[in-house]
Amino acid sequence: MVFSSNCASSACRVQVFITIMFLHLINNDPKFPKSIRVKYEVIDPGNHVYVIVKASPEAPELEGDEFTYVEEPTELAAIIQGPNDWEGIIINGLLASLSGFMPVIPRDLPVAYFIWGWEVYPSVFSVSSTLLGPQTRREFQSFSGQLRMFLSSLIGPRARLRIKSRKVAKRVDVVSFPIREEAEQFISNGIFSRSVQYHCANVGGGTDFDDPLSRLRVTGQNILVGNSAAPTSNHLDTFAWLDGQKLNLSQRQVIVPLSYGGCSAYIERVVSEGYKCFGDSFVPLLEFMPRAKYVDIILSASCVVMNHYRQQGAGNIFLSLTHGSSVYLHENSTLSKGLKRMGFKIGDINSKATLDEFCIEDLNHNRALARVHFSKKHTYENTEKLLLLLRTLGNRPVDGS
Known part of the structure; x- marks a missing residue:
């Protein structure tokens, strides 16, 4: 001016x-x-x-x-x-x-x-x-x-x-x-x-819904856990929660991004526990990847589990809702409380909750809300x-x- x-x-x-x-x-x-x-x-x-x-x-x-x-x-x-x-x-x-x-x-x-x-x-x-x-x-x-x-x-x-x-x-x-x-x-x-x-x-800048990548929806059945190697992702607690549900992983992978944010000792422990709980279905991501490839990972995950007690991985969560994943958050996090207030269907991570995928109506509801709240x-x-x-x-x- x-x-x-x-x-x-x-x-x-x-x-x-x-x-x-x-x-x-x-x-x-x-x-x-x-x-x-x-x-x-x-x-x-x-x-x-x-x-x-x-x-x-x-x-x-x-x-x-x-x-x-x-x-x-x-x-x-x-x-x-x-x-x-x-x-x-x-x-x-x-x-x-x-x-x-x-x-x-x-x-x-x-x-x-x-x-x-x-x-x-x-x-x-x-x-x-x-x-x-x-x-x-x-x-x-x-x-x-x-x-x-x-x-x-x-x-x-x-x-x-x-x-x-x-x-x-x-x-x-x-x-x-x-x-x-x-x-x-x-x-x-x-x-x-x-x-x-x-x-x-x-x-x-928000999500550009004119971008063909943003219009794609989830087609796979994998489970994405966390967004980084930070201990505040609470991987070990999340693995115990998932393992206790005796999920059928014969056609699914548990994908865990670990390319940044944590020390080597923590990453090694998470990788060890991941293979112990999920065997060959466990897939740790240890190297940074470009956005287009990461979107492919999101599109392969019908369930996204972010067990942070604080706001973390917000961009990944918004992206997952945009593409139609079932999203599970720690029930006390500000993201969980805020997204529920805004009308999103969000699953809880606690001892009583289970990883039940949302119905197509709920996922379409989330996608429509994401276009309103997170658009460019x-x-x-x-x-x-x-x-x-x-x-x-x-x-x-x-x-x-």
């Missing part, structure tokens, strides 16, 4: 052009920056500056000049104090790591925050074992380990991390995520201010409303007049 003003004197008359921009501060994770930029340039082209905050000097950088990288507050200050004026700041996936940069961010600018998940949860759960199922906790966190984590949450690194996270969160005016319950959890826990506004919006059109409309909200909070005229 460009404003102009006339500066007149007896000697000269000069027209000054001021560019009003949104400043985006983005996590260094390479999965999202490009899709974030594409979305805003379609909705509001030419009015955005994209800054990636590097986690370390060695962190890789994306090719091209669409993004500016900063490591120090002085570098961000130079951008903010440059030739642009600012309408607002949009933060993606940064919390504690942004605390040192806050003094250079003008206090009068409205701030929107997109929740990714993992960067906020250390501020909610002071001890990570609260995110682990009983079997996972027994095997991977000893009593002494739990004690160390507890002390760390009180006086150690986790306590300092929580303080830094809340320092940044208190500056946020608008918090965004596709599921309201996720944001409300952080507000009720005092991470974000009680006065913060919730706005439904997605980090990425819906995502772009909500993002456009977010920009309007920030302009309103910043008292900027919307039409530039």
